[in-house]
Amino acid sequence: MRYLPLSDADRSEMLRVIGAGSIDELFRDVPEEARLSGPIEDLQMHASEMAVERHMTALSRKNMVAGDGAFFLGCGAYKHHIPASVDHIIQRGEFLTSYTPYQPEIAQGTLQMLFEFQTQVARLFGCEVANASMYDGSTAMWEAIVMGHRITRRNKTIISSGVHPHYVSVARTMAKFTEDNLQTSLPRLTAETDVESLIAAIDGETSAVVVQYPDILGRITDLAPIAEAAHAAGAILIAVVTEPVALGLIKSPGEMGADIVVGEGQSIGVGLQFGGPYVGLFATREKFVRQMPGRLAGETVDAEGKRGFVLTLSTREQHIRREKATSNICTNSGLCALAFSVHMTLLGEKGLRQLASLNHARACEAADRLADIPGVELVTNSFFNEFTLRLPVEARPAVHAMVEKGILGGVSLGRLYPGIEDLQNGLVVAVTEVVTDEDIGALEAALKEVCA
Template sequence: MLSLICKPKTKFNFYNLRNFFSKGIKTDYLDYSHRYLPQTGKSRREMLKEMGLSSINELFSDIPKNALIDKFDKFDYDKMTEEQVFNTVNNILKKNTDVSNLPFFLGGGVYKHNVPSTVDYITQRGEFLTAYTPYQPEVSQGTLTAIFEFQTQVARITGMQVANASMYDGSTALGEAVLMACRSTRRKKVIVGGGVHPHYVQVIDSMTKFSEKVECEHMPADLHGTQIEKLIQSVDKTTACVVVQNPSFFGHIHDLERLAAACHKHKALLVVGFTEVLSLGAIQSMGEMGADIAAGEGQSIGIPMSFGGPHLGLFATSKKLMRTMPGRLVGETKDIDGKRAFVLTLGAREQHIRRDKATSNICTSSGICAVAFTVHLTSLGETGFKELAYLNHNKACKLAEKIVNEIPNIKLINDKFFNEFTIQLPFNYSSQRITKELLKEGIVAGLPLGTLYNGKFDDHLLVACTETNTDEDMDKYVSALKRKLK
């Protein structure tokens, strides 16, 4: 039978118990309502005072009033039961569109793939979920082993010699690749191809904006995938690196061997980005085509879409460039008894002794996402990885063929693609309009390109098809699209 050690002066009903926790113990040390928020009311007040502000509203005074949300001020938690709060919030969440069972053809950097239950089961184990950064190898062998396996897998699928212990996401990984290329070559000029995801380009610009050692030159959007020859001609002895994406943002698959040769001829580096890591199970890897750095997104393996994050940045390079690589590297060694062991071999970042000479400001890795990636890829194996890739490709080919054959005047832009392709709608029909109309019918039609290019390519739609799309999904999509384009 449960009992309180201290005997209260007043009758101890439910409401007194609540007051006991909210007032009886100092909330600066115990605050059950903010379990995962480290700041207490006292510390927030101290920060505001230091900034010369009297309230949190003053901190946000520059935000236009019409952009502020005040709906949650209507919640009166003190007068609501837990069940009432739960039901109220749940009714708000119901306004979101549940896409889990809808025909879903949206890609553009985040993809809907099946994540086997094995991944969740293993990653939720305490030794993985709560494991801290492995500074002390003697007590972190499990974490270090998982990271080592992850690095090995990334190096294998990208065709590179070495990979780091993961990064935040694909866009920041590609931005770090650009900075690394400039460090390694001691040159400023960076040529960014027109097939790179526009969001990735924005991140590159943000990360290099205040660096005097980087000058970015942007190629126009490569809608038709014909820009490789221009990139080859643009490389000269002042070029630090050329940045391309394969498959490109528009879905095109490129042979990059000639571009790699042109870069190396002028002692420049070829940086290849990617958003769909599953493509590496079907197409030639970056390393096989001569790339110096491969950087991109690993979300497709083991990680759900999660409204855009957290995701997983993959980064691989050559052994020659290893010491200029950002992040950390786990290596294999032997312990005092001669047994196989793992240790943090390389960690040239700001928290270590190099300080201002650190190669990167990356402070951590996406550890739990990296474990999920490793668990999923291990469960697939090399054969399963390739089979899943070809399954995606075959489904995309089937959908593209149905669209072109059954809908008059629609145009397929790509001649080669993996599981994502671009279509041009007839009669200058707005892709933004078509996606809104199909969403009303319960179909997520794809990514309207006009939203990312300021209205340009507004009649173009980027469509992704993965193993999660059934024949029924495809039939429903093509039928609805055909009806709307009449």
Template sequence: MRYLPHTEQDRKDMLDAIGAKTVEDLYCDVPQKALLQAPVDLPLAVGEMEVERTFSAMAAKNLSPSIAPSFLGAGAYRHHVPATVDYMVQRGEFLTAYTPYQPEVSQGTLQYLFEFQTQVALLTGMEVANASMYDGATATAEAVLMAARATRRNRAVLAGGLHAHYFDVTKTSAHSLNIELVHPDSDPTRPADPASVIDLIDDNTACVVVQSPDMFGRIIDLRPIAEAAHAKGALVVAVTTEIVSLGLLEAPGNLGADIVTAEGQSLGIALSYGGPYVGLFATTSKLVRQMPGRVTGQTQDVEGQRGWVLTLSTREQHIRREKATSNICTNAGLCALAFTIHASLLGEEGLSRLARLNHANACTLADKLAAIDGVELMNDSFFNEFTVKLSQPAEEVVEALAKRGILGGVPLTRLLPDRNDLKNYMLVAVTETNTDADMTALVQALEEILS
């Protein structure tokens, strides 16, 4: 028995030890109507090969970005991941390593986490980064909680262009701590206006959360928002869902951000149906003791050799509960390693070239789409993602494109289901993986559908 190793005698011995006659006795407190009266109606067990064949047939029904032209984005982006990344993360010493609790035992793991932190700090323009978070959404939620602790205020302004999923996760976390969230409606029909955020900042504001590029692909000037927030004693949380953009755009730390959160999936991590991903979190030295998660530091041992330790670990398991700044239980260690390897392979110049290629491809496709009758480009600025307004409902257009073997984009109503006024709007993402043939296929298909 591969997965059920206990024999009948084993079960009898365990029941005897706890004073029960049968397994059913263990459920005596469960109401009869809640118990299954017969086995679940599932197919009988079959062999491993039959299961693989069945699952492969089911998977073949999917239209995968790996086999079809894909222009999906909205927080999860298809980039080319070098084979070296997968090879290295699957080495036994990495794949089986657990997040270190006794740092001196896990020097290799701590070393790559230290390098990961260094890369994140350099990318974001901040002074210190932690050893990763679960994903960009939870990192953003933790940033709002951190700002509330640091400022002892209970109000956060979330700019309208913040990704809808990030807002929902933040709302869930803030609710239990009575943090008020102010979130103006999103409007992709107009250029981003910093004044709409600045006007909401008051003396009780703990932080202002601004995403750039935002949910609609628009690039936001963080500087006037940061100046206004700091004048009121509030912190600035800068968010990005596309970390490759920082190979071309100014680092948020240079624009006045106090905390930077991001999704790191674009480097080293395949789409994978939405996870697991890796959250990035960076801040200033002044705020480091309020930062959630853990920090790996560099030191020397008694023999003068370079080594690594957990410098800060601010969760309940390690320090008194009332001093804890987070209940984050671990980090996304293996995904952080993939990020680190991919970033190291690219280097600073390689990341910059990758970012420029993404932007150039996006500009090319934006121009082609804008020339189609029934398509209107909504962005005056973007990196590798932009919003278009169609002459027909976007969800219908996306389904029609899928029937032609093209993953055309993300209807905004999938992110904002209550916004019927956005039913004709579609988010389009372009990366280095999109060829000229991919773009031509999308253009021709849209011309046919919208004609």
């Protein structure tokens, strides 16, 4: 993309057209503490290309990257092994584009891939229909909330305390501009989930109940009672899945009555990539298909009766008036969806189940060893590959101390919930198939030292 400089007159005219009095007013939705008040310190105003490269390289060396040591981070972004064939296929010329295939006559391969991706997601989530991917897991959750609003004609959504706080934050940001009323609370550092309180909160004004599965602490719960209570009140159940590999081992949300299942597909085929781009997954019941946001690839036949694929039911923001669209986000993460679909195809159902079993076994081994450390308590008694520990010390400084030893020892709840005293000693540990016995031993030794 070309850089097109603007004059002060150009900027003033642009602000006038959109009705903003100044640049500060234009960015009024950005918190003041997050705005720069001036030039970045220690960064020269002018430098050569080589000087900039040297400076950026020096900054990058301060990072500890995923391959440098034992890796136990999770909470919505997971390190799994990705076969080299995935990267090879997605870089082929006919696939290497993130753009939507609007012209079916020249994009049959991409459309077929999206059709197969949709089939995989629908089967994985236990639903009848899925779309051709979304921006990421958090915005997919918001789209599901808005879809529930359209279906029920209600605007109160109850969000479980076990839903990832970043997902909740995205929903709250979006809800500032809609009539949606979001109700949620903070998690408690216990093995019990908030199922009973969720059911008790459902009433005749409830549009949807949102539950993460497994939740932010790694806990797994039966969604059927929540679905039953929601349906009895005329509401819907939205399930959020941040670790889809888990569904190779545990029952799918759709099987337990979830009406909409959304999630983050990063852990299948998509690397960590310093936080993105990722791929949002979205599936629902066939009866709700016309309310589903995003793109939908459908199967058809051409004029000669040959099998073909097209985009269908595309009531989207660029086709109709914004206020009538089913979505105003719905970016299609086509390349990441392709990576997901290639990896899933290589695994197959048997391979996915084997991968899930390996993850669970590794996590159980790590949990048992870490729980034997004096003062350390295993909070989560039912989990897939991610569990929560209560440490005898504050978790965030402990994590930083382990980084100095070359170990990314987990995500502290103090980082996710800053200032919440009851959660400061909580540490969420994710264990995938890439973790070795030596990695678990290194984490065990480091945790013993920081907790002593």
